[in-house]
Amino acid sequence: MEDIFILEDDKIYQRMLESQIPEGLTHVLAKDGKEFDEYLAGDGRARLYFLDDRVPSASGRMQFLFITHCSKLLEKQPGAKVFYTGSTPWVNEKEYCKENKIPMVDRGSIADIIKSELETK
Numbered sequence: 467m468e469d470i471f472i473l474e475d476d477k478i479y480q481r482m483l484e485s486q487i488p489e490g491l492t493h494v495l496a497k498d499g500k501e502f503d504e505y506l507a508g509d510g511r512a513r514l515y516f517l518d519d520r521v522p523s524a525s526g527r528m529q530f531l532f533i534t535h536c537s538k539l540l541e542k543q544p545g546a547k548v549f550y551t552g553s554t555p556w557v558n559e560k561e562y563c564k565e566n567k568i569p570m571v572d573r574g575s576i577a578d579i580i581k582s583e584l585e586t587k
Contacts, residue, residue, distance in 0.1 A: 469487075472494070474497070475520075479518070479551075487576075487580065491580070494510065498524070498526070502521075514584065517532055518551055532559050533562050
């Protein structure tokens, strides 16, 4: 089991997110919907999930896939700790996050989230 799973297609944001992970914690970075689907299809499990909203789909087309990805994840791993890290939330994404108690967080603040969720437990 990994400590952290990140779904992010933008290289600058990838570096920003990965730089906040404390030494000693493991993580997986998926760059698109195909890598996300492959992770879920395998035995991949993480303690925390940080999911971007708009990433290339398995076919390579840019799409808003947060709800699709999150629904698949929660179906396979009920109770998974998921955080929305997208920058352009639509009304339906805001409603989905509210209904499913998924925090919408700034990419620059995940260090604090990781610390409170993992290092103190």
